[in-house]
Amino acid sequence: MDAVQxxxxxxxxxxxxxxxxxDFELKxxxxxxxxxxxxxxxxxLMRVLxxxxxxxxxxxxxxxxxxxxxxPKDAIANGIGMVSQHFTLVPTLTVAENVVLGFxxxxxxxxxxxxxxxxxxxKKFGIxxxxxxxxxHLSVGERQRVEILKALYRNISVxxxxxxxxxxxxxxxxxxxxxxxxxxxxxxxxxxxxxxxxEVMTISDRITVLRDGKCIGTVNxxxxxxxxxxxxxxxxxxxxxxxxxxxxxxxxxxKVQNVSAMDKKGLLALKDVSLEVCEGEILGVAxxxxxxxxxxxxxxxxTLKPETGNILLGELDLIGLDPQSISKxxxxxxxxxxxxxxxxxxxxxxxxxxxxxxxxxKKGILDRKKIKxxxxxxxxxxxxxxxxxxxxxxxxxxNMQKVILARAxxxxxxxxxxxxxxxxxxxxxxxYVRNKLIEQRDRGAAVLLISEDLEEVxxxxxxxxxxxxxxxxxxxxxxEATDEVLGLMxxxxxxxxxxx
Amino acid sequence: MKINYRLVRSPAPAxxxxxxxxxxxxxxxxxxxxxxxxxxxxxxxxxxYFLISPLTSKIGIxxxxxxxxxxxxxxxxxxxxxxSGYWNIGAEGQLYAGAVAAAWLGTTLIGVPQPAxxxxxxxxxxxxxxxxxxxxxxxxxxxxVDEVVTTLLMNYVxxxxxxxxxxxxxxxxxxxxxxxxDILASTMMPKLxxxxxxxxxxxxxxxxxxxxxxxxxxxxxxxRMRSVGMGQEAARFMGxxxxxxxxxxxxxxxxxxxxxxxxxxxxxxxxxIDAISPGYGYTGIIAATLGNxxxxxxxxxxxxxxxxxxxxxxVSRSLGVPTFLGDVVQATLLLVTLAMFLLRNYTxxxxx
Numbered sequence: 030m031d032a033v034q035x036x037x038x039x040x041x042x043x044x045x046x047x048x049x050x051x052d053f054e055l056k057x058x059x060x061x062x063x064x065x066x067x068x069x070x071x072x073x074l075m076r077v078l079x080x081x082x083x084x085x086x087x088x089x090x091x092x093x094x095x096x097x098x099x100x101p102k103d104a105i106a107n108g109i110g111m112v113s114q115h116f117t118l119v120p121t122l123t124v125a126e127n128v129v130l131g132f133x134x135x136x137x138x139x140x141x142x143x144x145x146x147x148x149x150x151x152k153k154f155g156i157x158x159x160x161x162x163x164x165x166h167l168s169v170g171e172r173q174r175v176e177i178l179k180a181l182y183r184n185i186s187v188x189x190x191x192x193x194x195x196x197x198x199x200x201x202x203x204x205x206x207x208x209x210x211x212x213x214x215x216x217x218x219x220x221x222x223x224x225x226x227x228e229v230m231t232i233s234d235r236i237t238v239l240r241d242g243k244c245i246g247t248v249n250x251x252x253x254x255x256x257x258x259x260x261x262x263x264x265x266x267x268x269x270x271x272x273x274x275x276x277x278x279x280x281x282x283x284k285v286q287n288v289s290a291m292d293k294k295g296l297l298a299l300k301d302v303s304l305e306v307c308e309g310e311i312l313g314v315a316x317x318x319x320x321x322x323x324x325x326x327x328x329x330x331x332t333l334k335p336e337t338g339n340i341l342l343g344e345l346d347l348i349g350l351d352p353q354s355i356s357k358x359x360x361x362x363x364x365x366x367x368x369x370x371x372x373x374x375x376x377x378x379x380x381x382x383x384x385x386x387x388x389x390x391k392k393g394i395l396d397r398k399k400i401k402x403x404x405x406x407x408x409x410x411x412x413x414x415x416x417x418x419x420x421x422x423x424x425x426x427x428n429m430q431k432v433i434l435a436r437a438x439x440x441x442x443x444x445x446x447x448x449x450x451x452x453x454x455x456x457x458x459x460x461y462v463r464n465k466l467i468e469q470r471d472r473g474a475a476v477l478l479i480s481e482d483l484e485e486v487x488x489x490x491x492x493x494x495x496x497x498x499x500x501x502x503x504x505x506x507x508x509e510a511t512d513e514v515l516g517l518m519x520x521x522x523x524x525x526x527x528x529x
Numbered sequence: 530m531k532i533n534y535r536l537v538r539s540p541a542p543a544x545x546x547x548x549x550x551x552x553x554x555x556x557x558x559x560x561x562x563x564x565x566x567x568x569x570x571x572x573x574x575x576x577x578y579f580l581i582s583p584l585t586s587k588i589g590i591x592x593x594x595x596x597x598x599x600x601x602x603x604x605x606x607x608x609x610x611x612x613s614g615y616w617n618i619g620a621e622g623q624l625y626a627g628a629v630a631a632a633w634l635g636t637t638l639i640g641v642p643q644p645a646x647x648x649x650x651x652x653x654x655x656x657x658x659x660x661x662x663x664x665x666x667x668x669x670x671x672x673x674v675d676e677v678v679t680t681l682l683m684n685y686v687x688x689x690x691x692x693x694x695x696x697x698x699x700x701x702x703x704x705x706x707x708x709x710x711d712i713l714a715s716t717m718m719p720k721l722x723x724x725x726x727x728x729x730x731x732x733x734x735x736x737x738x739x740x741x742x743x744x745x746x747x748x749x750x751x752x753r754m755r756s757v758g759m760g761q762e763a764a765r766f767m768g769x770x771x772x773x774x775x776x777x778x779x780x781x782x783x784x785x786x787x788x789x790x791x792x793x794x795x796x797x798x799x800x801x802i803d804a805i806s807p808g809y810g811y812t813g814i815i816a817a818t819l820g821n822x823x824x825x826x827x828x829x830x831x832x833x834x835x836x837x838x839x840x841x842x843x844v845s846r847s848l849g850v851p852t853f854l855g856d857v858v859q860a861t862l863l864l865v866t867l868a869m870f871l872l873r874n875y876t877x878x879x880x881x
């Protein structure tokens with residue numbers, strides 16, 4: 030029997046069809062993966078099921094009866110719960126209080142009852158968590174478990190997990206999978222959204238693949254393999270950017286020497302980092318998320334002041350320079366989080382001009398024609414789907430990133446700092462950004478590519494530095510950097526001491 | 530079959546945004562009617578006096594402009610601050626600082642021709658407002674002290690400072706009232722349409738609105754200010770100097786609020802009194818918010834608030850209800866409008 034059936038779901042955002050007559054069936058007691066590239070429509074489909082979006086057409090059936098779901102409240106009433114990528118927990122409350130928040134029958138809170146529920150559930154599903162702990166003391170993985178408990182407390186029978194592994198370290202992924210298996214055994218159905226093939230193959234019973242808003246098909250795990258799934262997902266064999274792997278012959282442009290820096294919490298996040306980037310090379314920085322990449326990018330972009338160390342761009346000392354001076358010194362910067370790279374409520378034209386605003390002023394007054402002409406030129410050159418006067422937050426992720434790329438590259442910078450430049454982008458935009466970076470390298474610029482996407486680092490970089498717990502644990506030439514070596518270094522199991 | 534309606538979280542149709550002000554007035558009318566009835570008057574009659582009667586005569590219309598003048602200035606001061614992410618709650622204190630400067634200059638500029646004297650007074654009031662805004666601005670930029678608290682507290686300092694002045698050195702030697710000596714005739718704002726009280730300060734207000742519009746939307750400084758207001762982190766990434774921009778914002782805002790003090794002293798009272806502002810600084814926040822932080826929107830809201838304020842006197846005169854009803858209407862209108870802004874995120878949907 031099917032727990033959920035979605036029939037002919039269509040959801041359109043303006044001209045974009047996010048879901049095009051998608052059919053989806055979830056059996057009772059299965060883990061069902063929803064696989065697809067970013068922008069394939071996975072999250073949209075689940076948001077429809079969870080009542081966050083109203084479909085333009087189509088029908089939802091729960092336990093084979095048609096239902097109307099207009100809000101998460103309706104969804105929960107129908108036994109459907111969702112754990113999204115961004116947690117909705119109150120850090121200053123305990124686990125138990127978070128679990129009952131908004132779902133407490135009656136006026137009085139009975140702490141014993143809730144504590145008992147949490148502890149029972151913990152035992153039953155192998156979720157190790159103490160009901161009296163404050164959420165702010167929990168790790169990301171533990172918070173995710175609280176979210177799952179929260180859903181279970183609401184008596185759900187269907188759990189949607191939106192890219193649950195994106196925020197987890199590998200050990201926590203194992204714990205999550207163990208929990209999901211326990212849930213399955215106790216009869217719950219789980220929808221697991223992902224774009225990672227190995228995870229999908231590990232955990233799910235069946236897999237539905239979405240591409241460009243359409244349902245490509247549903248397969249049993251045992252009847253398929255990673256290659257076949259990749260083909261379904263991408264619509265062709267997996268791609269790789271073409272590159273020649275000559276070792277760098279230029280002279281070092283950026284010299285980072287013994288730099289240490291604190292993170293926002295005041296903990297030492299960069300420890301004695303030294304590296305050099307040559308003209309005409311891409312130096313990739315690989316590492317698991319949260320090992321100091323953000324701070325490295327911040328220090329080099331001028332948004333974070335290091336505690337100690339030197340940063341030289343040619344002869345120029347970058348330490349203590351503000352972002353504007355660093356930009357004027359010839360550094361093009363692509364920030365880790367797009368949304369801190371553009372002011373969403375300002376127009377595309379304004380965002381393209383703001384970093385070098387002095388070039389667009391006549392005696393302090395905005396040269397509006399120049400700003401508009403510049404924006405039109407950039408929109409054309411970088412194929413941005415936008416108009417100069419549209420608010421930047423209305424753009425898709427890919428187009429927003431192109432705005433940032435255009436702003437960073439139009440001045441022909443000597444040095445490019447690219448932090449997670451393709452995170453969250455679809456295949457087309459990813460390929461575009463990667464090719465632009467290669468173009469810059471070939472033009473003779475020095476490129477520092479900080480990325481958590483190992484495939485990206487490997488396919489673009491001439492040399493690869495691995496960062497682990499704030500330290501550079503080794504720098505390899507790209508031909509020495511196999512997945513295995515990199516994986517060991519990224520997990521702190523191996524260190525390479527060499528003079529590159 | 531029973532048909533229910535439910536509020537669903539999805540953007541309201543465009544026509545709804547357009548009728549928000551009108552709807553807000555109707556809802557405000559319904560709510561405040563209760564108080565008007567308690568006060569013993571007919572709500573329809575009361576609203577006639579509130580909204581219509583001031584506009585039936587030329588002198589009435591001009592009086593609305595008189596009442597709007599200080600609000601236009603404080604509204605402009607708050608608008609430029611809020612639009613730039615600096616939460617200046619201190620327009621009231623900055624207004625008093627400007628008023629003190631005007632009362633002092635007004636008695637000392639002997640022999641200065643009127644146009645020059647008025648210009649000096651405006652300049653003096655602007656600087657005084659800036660100085661009053663300086664301490665919170667420095668604390669904000671250097672030590673990240675929340676400006677909401679400091680600017681608000683500076684209001685009380687200003688109020689008590691003025692009170693001390695008026696009960697001490699500045700007490701009128703002739704009447705012995707706690708009011709400063711009258712300013713020189715050459716420092717009074719010229720009347721625009723005598724016998725109406727409407728004075729040159731109204732033009733100052735309109736010029737201030739046009740100026741802040743120009744700064745915000747046409748200058749490099751204004752673009753940087755807006756970027757700080759709309760997305761501080763992104764602005765910092767793009768090299769906008771956050772502290773410096775906020776500091777300039779705070780000073781401009783304080784200066785404009787100071788001008789409101791000048792126009793009240795030199796245009797209406799001609800001396801400084803304790804109660805020179807019945808909370809114009811705070812009403813300026815209402816105007817700026819109702820105007821959606823748009824300079825001209827804030828001006829329109831100021832004119833409307835001026836209308837209610839004029840009308841509340843007419844209501845009181847004709848129907849014998851307290852003038853405070855005007856304040857009740859203003860406050861209710863603000864709350865209702867803010868609630869309506871929220872409603873833009875919802876639609877009513879039919880559920881079977």
